[in-house]
Structures are given as C-alpha cells and as structure tokens.
Amino acid sequence: MIKVGILDGQTVQALIVAKQLSKAGFRVILFCDSRLSYGYYTKYAHERLICPSPETQIEEFNNFFLKYIESNGLDVVVPMTDYSAKYLSKNKAVLLDKVAFSIPDYEIFMNGYDKNQLMKVCLNNNIPHPMTIDLSSLEKGSEVMGFKFPALIKPNQAAGARGFKKVKSFKELWKSYETIYKEFGDCHAQEFIPKGGRQFEAQILIKENEVLMSTINEQIRYYPKEGGSSCFNQTVENDHIIEICTKTLRLIKWEGFADFDLIEDPRDGSIKIMEINPRVPACIKASVIAGVDFPKAIVELSLNQPITTYAYKPGNYLRYFSLDLLWLFSSQNKLKLLKSWLNNFFSRKHFFQDGEIMDPVPFIVGAFSGIVKQLDPKFRSKKRGLNKALLFVIEMDMLLLLV
Structure with missing residues (x-):
C-alpha cells in the first residue's frame, strides 16, 4: 500500500484530504504539531504523529521528518500550509531522493509565494492586480x-x-x-480595494504548462469581516479567472498545485490577482464536492502516474460552521440575517468544511480547540466580539452533530 504523509495534518483541510486519499486506497500518515486540532482525530488517518512545527521549529522538524523517512519509509508527501510547502521546496534537492512530492523549485516557488515578487510579475505582464x-x-x-x-x-x-x-x-x-x-x-x-466587489479563490493543477484541472470558489462571507477567513463559499465557473491565473503560472513556470486569491474591484469590475497559496487551501473540500478530487490528483502527479480526469459540477455550498456562526453573532442585525444565513442549510448541495456526521470527533475537538483560543487573552484581544458567542458555539456544535 502506498504511504502518503500529510504535513501540518492538524489543519481543517487535512480532514477531506485524508478522507479522499484513504478512499483511494492509500495509507495516510498525519504529521501534526498538536493533538488539540481538527485533523488529528479524523478516522481516515492510519497513523498520527506529533512532531515539531515546520513554521516555528524548522530545524527540529527537518530532523524529525528525515529520521521518520529513514526508519519507516514514505512514498509521497503533501503539504497543508505555506510553511510545510516552503520547507519541501527549499529542501527539494535532498528530499526528492527519499520521498515524492509535487512542489516547484525554490526560485520558482518564491516568485509565486512572495507576494511582492508575484505583483511584479503581474505588473510586467499586464495581468490585473492592485x-x-x-x-x-x-x-x-x-x-x-x-x-x-x-x-x-x-x-x-x-x-x-x-x-x-x-x-x-x-x-x-x-x-x-x-x-x-x-x-x-x-x-x-x-x-486598498474598496468594498462592494466579489472575492474568489481558484485552484489549478498544472503540468508542463497544461492545466489538468481547475475549480473556483466565490467567497460569500468571511470572519472576521475585515480581512478574515472565508466561512461560506459557493463553487462557480469563470473562464476569465482561470485564464489570468494560468497565464501567471506559465510565466513563472509553476508546476503542480496552486491556489489563487482574487478580488473584484467595484470601481471598474476588473478581477485582480492578490496572491498564490502554494498548498492545499482550507476550503479544498469545495472542489471535492464539486466532483474534482485534487488530493488524489496531487498524489498521482507526485508519483508521475496518469492523472484521473473529473467533471467539474459547480453550484454547491461549503460552510465553515464555527466561523460562519461567529460571523452571524458579530453582525448587528442578527435576527434579520438569520433567515438568509439558514439558506441552503439543509440542501443536498450544502456541506460543512469543519466536519461531517460520518467523522464527528474532529468537529468536536476542532470546535473545542477554537474555544481554547478564545480564552487566551492575547488571542481574544485580536478578535473582539468572540466571547459573547462561546456558549452558543458549544450548544450549536452539539446540535449539529445530532441533525
């Protein structure tokens, strides 16, 4: 059985990645920096390891990872965060002799990941950007x-x-x-792009300048409302977005998976590239429910196997329930917004990003870990208005598990 390691497996996106890879017949190993997290408790992982963080303990993580590979073997590795993706790219020459993965060479990686360098590429090639x-x-x-x-x-x-x-x-x-x-x-x-325009996130898998598959989410709501994470998304189609993102990847000679953040400027209606995330995003489940199995395709690409083709079927909704609930509670007109907030809640096209009935433990632990963060004075000072929602979050988390 092919062994696939998921770096930063504590993240919420690790839930759907582990599920899809397990369903595809791979043995899934999670490398986590915390037990108190979403990913660690998913039933779809065959093995879970607590390890140093590739963000804050780079050298320690490198020693741990190399020792694990030498002792246990690993066929493929897939990163869940910018930091683990950067680690793989920076150490690519050494690591590729030991484990397969699909990450650009470091110079190319930085041309996409470094926001300032990416904006220079856009400027020099007439690609819309702020x-x-x-x-x-x-x-x-x-x-x-x-x-x-x-x-x-x-x-x-x-x-x-x-x-x-x-x-x-x-x-x-x-x-x-x-x-x-x-x-x-x-x-x-x-x-600063003013309010009023739509925001999008585009996922693309590219090999030798050919787009193998692509999906797009329209990000409908965020928490916090100013510069926060998306908490309610809808899968959509937009050929122009794929066109400008593909042009960018070809210019910097990117290979593998890339996730773009884009924004519509309400002043002229143009859609502008903001940044590239060089790893699987938190909302990757939106692509999966729309019929495109990026996790499996990334492993196939890493192993140089034929890539399975998929039919993209947009129009589904993905809700990060805990964050979306906080969005509602931070709103001034909660009762007026409640009806629209519940739209599509029980629809067959509606899915939850942070859990599911068949794998409920990550949802409970993940929500609890979020509450622990809210009780931290330093974190709370940065996220005003969360404390009032804590009790309701607990109650609604338990209610959702019973639905």
Whole structure:
C-alpha cells in the first residue's frame, strides 16, 4: 500500500484530504504539531504523529521528518500550509531522493509565494492586480507619486493576513512600517480595494504548462469581516479567472498545485490577482464536492502516474460552521440575517468544511480547540466580539452533530 504523509495534518483541510486519499486506497500518515486540532482525530488517518512545527521549529522538524523517512519509509508527501510547502521546496534537492512530492523549485516557488515578487510579475505582464510598491526599495519617509490611499502594508511572505496594516498616508505608512518589518521582514504597500466587489479563490493543477484541472470558489462571507477567513463559499465557473491565473503560472513556470486569491474591484469590475497559496487551501473540500478530487490528483502527479480526469459540477455550498456562526453573532442585525444565513442549510448541495456526521470527533475537538483560543487573552484581544458567542458555539456544535 502506498504511504502518503500529510504535513501540518492538524489543519481543517487535512480532514477531506485524508478522507479522499484513504478512499483511494492509500495509507495516510498525519504529521501534526498538536493533538488539540481538527485533523488529528479524523478516522481516515492510519497513523498520527506529533512532531515539531515546520513554521516555528524548522530545524527540529527537518530532523524529525528525515529520521521518520529513514526508519519507516514514505512514498509521497503533501503539504497543508505555506510553511510545510516552503520547507519541501527549499529542501527539494535532498528530499526528492527519499520521498515524492509535487512542489516547484525554490526560485520558482518564491516568485509565486512572495507576494511582492508575484505583483511584479503581474505588473510586467499586464495581468490585473492592485497597485503595489516595494517598500524595501524605498528610503524611509519617501513618497511615490500617484500611489493611492488607503493602502495596506503587507509582509512579503506572511501567511493569511498576519502583519497587514491599513494606512491612510505615507506618513502613517512609515510610522507603522518598522514594527511590521521587525516581526515579518520585507514588506510592500498595496492599494486598498474598496468594498462592494466579489472575492474568489481558484485552484489549478498544472503540468508542463497544461492545466489538468481547475475549480473556483466565490467567497460569500468571511470572519472576521475585515480581512478574515472565508466561512461560506459557493463553487462557480469563470473562464476569465482561470485564464489570468494560468497565464501567471506559465510565466513563472509553476508546476503542480496552486491556489489563487482574487478580488473584484467595484470601481471598474476588473478581477485582480492578490496572491498564490502554494498548498492545499482550507476550503479544498469545495472542489471535492464539486466532483474534482485534487488530493488524489496531487498524489498521482507526485508519483508521475496518469492523472484521473473529473467533471467539474459547480453550484454547491461549503460552510465553515464555527466561523460562519461567529460571523452571524458579530453582525448587528442578527435576527434579520438569520433567515438568509439558514439558506441552503439543509440542501443536498450544502456541506460543512469543519466536519461531517460520518467523522464527528474532529468537529468536536476542532470546535473545542477554537474555544481554547478564545480564552487566551492575547488571542481574544485580536478578535473582539468572540466571547459573547462561546456558549452558543458549544450548544450549536452539539446540535449539529445530532441533525
């Protein structure tokens, strides 16, 4: 039986990845940095290992991973986070002799993963993107004529929205820059796209410039509402999005899986590329329920096997229940929004990102781990308004398991 390792297996996306790989006949091994998490308790894993984090303990993780491979063997490895994907790319020359995976070479990887480098590729090739300036190339206190405010300071290599800061002028930008730079490294400034446009996430598997499969999610709701994670998505079709994403991947010579974040600018209706996530995203289950089995295809590509073809059937909904519930509770008109929030809740086209009836334990443990985070004063100070929702989250988590 082919052994497939899932790096950062504690994540919510590890649930559907483990399920699909297990159904395909692979032996699934989770490498987790915590037991108190979604992925660790999925019934679809054959083996679970607690290991150092590839984000905060890179050297320790490398030693652990190499020792495991040498002692136990591993056929394929698939990363769930930016950090484990970066680890594989950076150590590709050594690791490919020991285990198979599909990650671009490091220079190519960084051209996509580094947000500032990606924006330069878009600028030089007339690909729609927000106006961006490289702060590392400027003298502190200087200004760039024509740059639009408000804007966001963004670390070049931070995952998610960590380190992002909204500013209204160059004076405010440079005042905030030093603190962000000290924690996250080089940054860029990017025009802030105003509210009113749609947001999308596109998944593409590409080999030798040929798109093997693709899917798109329209991100309908987020939590927190400003710069948060998507909590309610719908699978859609949009040829233009696939076209500009494919053009970008071909320009940087990307091979394997890529996940794009895009935003529609309400001022002119254009859809702009924001970033590339070089790994399986949290919402990958949306692709699976739409008929496209990316987890299995990634393993097939890694092993240089024929890639199974799939018929993409959009129109399904994916809800990250815990976050979507917090979205509702953070809204001002909760009762008015409740009816629309419940739309498609019991539809056959509606699915839950953070659990399912046939694999309920991850849902319970994952929700509990979220509550533990809310009780942490440092985390709570960054996420105002969550405390009021804690008791209701517990009650609704248990209710959903009974539905």
